[in-house]
Amino acid sequence: MTDMKSADPWQALRRFTSARIGLGRAGASLPTAEILRFGLAHAEARDAVHLALDVTALEAALRTRHGPGLVVHSRAPNRASYLLRPDLGRRLDDASAALISQAAGQPPQGHDLAFAIADGLSALAVQRHAPALLDALRPLLPPDWTLAPPVIAVQGRVALGDEIGERLCARMLVMLIGERPGLSSPDSLGAYLTWDPRVGRSDAQRNCVSNIRPEGLDYPAAAKKIAWLLTENRRLQLSGVGLKERSDLLA
Amino acid sequence: MAYACAIGTRNHRFADLRELLAKASPPRSGDQLAGIAAASAVERMAARMCLADVPLATFLGEPLIPYETDEVTRLILDSHDAAAFAEISALTVGDFRDWLLADTTDSATLARVAPGITPEMAAAVSKLMRNQDLILVASKCRVVTRFRNTIGLPGHLAVRLQPNHPTDDPKGIAASMLDGLLYGCGDAVVGVNPAGDNLQAIISLLHMLDEVRSRFDIPTQTCVLTHVTSTLQAIEQGAPVDLVFQSIAGTEKANAAFGVSLALLREARDAALSLARGTLGDNVMYFETGQGSALSADANFGVDQQTCEARAYAVAREFKPLLTNTVVGFIGPEYLYDGKQIIRAGLEDHFCGKLLGVPLGCDVCYTNHAEADQDDMDTLLTLLGTAGVTFIMGVPGADDIMLNYQSTSFHDALYLRALLGLRRAPEFEAWLEKMQVTDAAGRLLRGPSPPLLAAVGALGIGD
Numbered sequence: 001m002t003d004m005k006s007a008d009p010w011q012a013l014r015r016f017t018s019a020r021i022g023l024g025r026a027g028a029s030l031p032t033a034e035i036l037r038f039g040l041a042h043a044e045a046r047d048a049v050h051l052a053l054d055v056t057a058l059e060a061a062l063r064t065r066h067g068p069g070l071v072v073h074s075r076a077p078n079r080a081s082y083l084l085r086p087d088l089g090r091r092l093d094d095a096s097a098a099l100i101s102q103a104a105g106q107p108p109q110g111h112d113l114a115f116a117i118a119d120g121l122s123a124l125a126v127q128r129h130a131p132a133l134l135d136a137l138r139p140l141l142p143p144d145w146t147l148a149p150p151v152i153a154v155q156g157r158v159a160l161g162d163e164i165g166e167r168l169c170a171r172m173l174v175m176l177i178g179e180r181p182g183l184s185s186p187d188s189l190g191a192y193l194t195w196d197p198r199v200g201r202s203d204a205q206r207n208c209v210s211n212i213r214p215e216g217l218d219y220p221a222a223a224k225k226i227a228w229l230l231t232e233n234r235r236l237q238l239s240g241v242g243l244k245e246r247s248d249l250l251a
Numbered sequence: 252m253a254y255a256c257a258i259g260t261r262n263h264r265f266a267d268l269r270e271l272l273a274k275a276s277p278p279r280s281g282d283q284l285a286g287i288a289a290a291s292a293v294e295r296m297a298a299r300m301c302l303a304d305v306p307l308a309t310f311l312g313e314p315l316i317p318y319e320t321d322e323v324t325r326l327i328l329d330s331h332d333a334a335a336f337a338e339i340s341a342l343t344v345g346d347f348r349d350w351l352l353a354d355t356t357d358s359a360t361l362a363r364v365a366p367g368i369t370p371e372m373a374a375a376v377s378k379l380m381r382n383q384d385l386i387l388v389a390s391k392c393r394v395v396t397r398f399r400n401t402i403g404l405p406g407h408l409a410v411r412l413q414p415n416h417p418t419d420d421p422k423g424i425a426a427s428m429l430d431g432l433l434y435g436c437g438d439a440v441v442g443v444n445p446a447g448d449n450l451q452a453i454i455s456l457l458h459m460l461d462e463v464r465s466r467f468d469i470p471t472q473t474c475v476l477t478h479v480t481s482t483l484q485a486i487e488q489g490a491p492v493d494l495v496f497q498s499i500a501g502t503e504k505a506n507a508a509f510g511v512s513l514a515l516l517r518e519a520r521d522a523a524l525s526l527a528r529g530t531l532g533d534n535v536m537y538f539e540t541g542q543g544s545a546l547s548a549d550a551n552f553g554v555d556q557q558t559c560e561a562r563a564y565a566v567a568r569e570f571k572p573l574l575t576n577t578v579v580g581f582i583g584p585e586y587l588y589d590g591k592q593i594i595r596a597g598l599e600d601h602f603c604g605k606l607l608g609v610p611l612g613c614d615v616c617y618t619n620h621a622e623a624d625q626d627d628m629d630t631l632l633t634l635l636g637t638a639g640v641t642f643i644m645g646v647p648g649a650d651d652i653m654l655n656y657q658s659t660s661f662h663d664a665l666y667l668r669a670l671l672g673l674r675r676a677p678e679f680e681a682w683l684e685k686m687q688v689t690d691a692a693g694r695l696l697r698g699p700s701p702p703l704l705a706a707v708g709a710l711g712i713g714d
Contacts, residue, residue, distance in 0.1 A: 017652070022430060030648075038650070121620055240510070
């Protein structure tokens with residue numbers, strides 16, 4: 001048996017990364033055990049894409065520290081249309097648009113900052129990490145900033161935050177969203193920051209902090225980056241490629 | 252001008268060249284999303300029959316996106332080489348397919364004519380071609396580039412070593428990098444996608460990659476795949492930048508969504524050239540593209556996604572890149588729904604790029620929300636290997652733990668080499684043999700490479 005496959009003598013390197021290194025080989029190909037391990041991870045990621053967001057549980061998790069949230073839906077009625085029609089995931093359905101506008105008040109009072117939390121491609125990521133990240137972030141924000149109530153969005157894409165922010169009259173919007181599940185990370189959360197959110201903003205006008213999860217960028221580090229970016233967004237009155245991320249300069 | 256084609260009693264009309272191209276395209280979710288796909292299979296064939304009769308010269312007179320408002324259109328038309336085009340100027344799109352497949356159209360002919368071919372001509376003819384046509388013609392195209400080694404020679408395949416890490420941890424990146432080198436990968440480039448765009452972190456990464464490369468005198472190049480403006484800043488701060496990376500697209504507006512313009516790319520190329528770090532050549536750019544990027548930026552102007560993609564290769568061609576790759580399945584199922592669409596797109600992109608004279612590689616890949624799996628990647632990988640793809644990605648175990656998608660692995664590259672007898676860039680292959688990673692035939696040695704294993708300690712990642 002041992003002649004049929006060869007192990008890699010550098011397996012000790014595996015403790016430095018979760019990447020699939022030192023896998024060994026059968027001829028030039030992967031050993032059977034690795035083929036099966038990969039297949040299982042793919043199966044888990046596939047299942048994560050189709051898991052529905054538990055809105056009730058998320059709202060309850062946010063309520064204590066961040067107040068009652070607003071629950072909205074994009075125009076994508078289900079996961080299948082969400083996957084094939086990103087345009088639908090970027091806009092609020094009529095009832096949600098009305099709900100947000102109503103919450104903004106008449107006339108709108110406006111807010112310095114709004115948070116939107118959307119399932120994206122991994123409800124699992126949002127469920128696991130969004131409340132904890134917000135808990136870590138809130139104390140780092142200037143106390144005089146006014147915050148809009150958190151918005152929980154179902155079948156949402158990043159740009160859905162533009163409409164949410166615009167209707168809330170928020171000067172800045174942070175979209176926390178489940179990133180596309182990877183084999184090693186079915187629960188990775190992304191944060192997209194947009195100054196002056198409006199329908200039609202491009203991705204070049206956002207700053208992004210990605211891979212937020214305990215095994216990736218942990219909550220304190222992610223919160224520090226986001227807080228720094230938000231402060232700079234506000235100071236420079238812009239977001240996106242115009243602002244290079246230099247949060248290491250932060251004392 | 253309108254186009255029409257009668258099939259039976261039905262006359263199919265197409266308002267303009269844009270609509271004709273879109274409706275002639277093989278089915279894909281992105282064109283359906285854009286609302287420009289053929290409504291039926293017969294309409295698609297009517298469009299193809301009509302397209303076959305369109306003279307190639309028409310594409311020079313009827314820009315798909317106005318010359319006045321789009322700098323990519325201006326680039327395509329202003330840089331068009333009429334003398335190179337003369338040889339094919341009398342052909343229709345249908346004739347062009349026949350001409351490309353003719354035995355007499357050899358590598359030298361294709362290289363001579365390439366500057367006369369516009370991306371729209373390439374995209375148009377691809378829509379009349381079956382997969383085997385895309386493979387056969389691409390296999391005749393030769394595009395050779397150089398920086399510290401020679402990429403694109405016939406019978407060769409290069410691999411980009413992609414040692415990404417979710418937090419850019421230098422030890423994690425170094426571990427994956429060593430794994431890849433020990434599997435004989437990295438001749439195209441050792442290129443890291445950073446998790447963040449923090450400038451100091453990017454500069455540290457550039458230094459780390461360059462230190463490993465220079466310590467072992469590896470005849471390859473390194474790259475941190477960050478936005479071009481960050482790379483420019485890194486160059487200003489004296490960082491060791493071999494290649495300038497940028498994602499590009501096929502319209503001015505889509506490039507603007509990426510935060511770039513032709514002028515900015517020119518500035519970045521000049522900055523990289525000023526460093527004069529290439530030893531064998533001065534191909535200093537590395538571009539990535541992918542079908543669907545223009546539509547996703549709402550910048551496709553009714554042009555089908557495959558034609559937009561071909562226009563991105565005109566942008567690439569202008570800057571004489573070392574490497575350009577289509578990240579074919581990364582964008583997701585709303586643009587390429589399943590394995591069949593991804594495979595077709597990969598072959599189209601490779602064909603169009605090569606026909607235009609761009610050193611095209613392919614990130615043979617898919618995401619977990621697409622209807623595809625590793626079997627589909629095996630199929631596309633094998634087909635591209637036969638088509639002479641310039642380079643593929645080498646990701647540990649095909650699982651990119653930072654970008655969260657599946658690509659091709661170091662093992663996949665070995666598979667393709669074993670199957671098709673493809674060699675690495677000659678300078679890199681000689682280095683691997685010297686380092687006792689491979690034998691003279693380029694096969695991995697069974698035992699470890701003592702010099703590289705010693706690196707484990709040298710890099711501070713040993714015990």
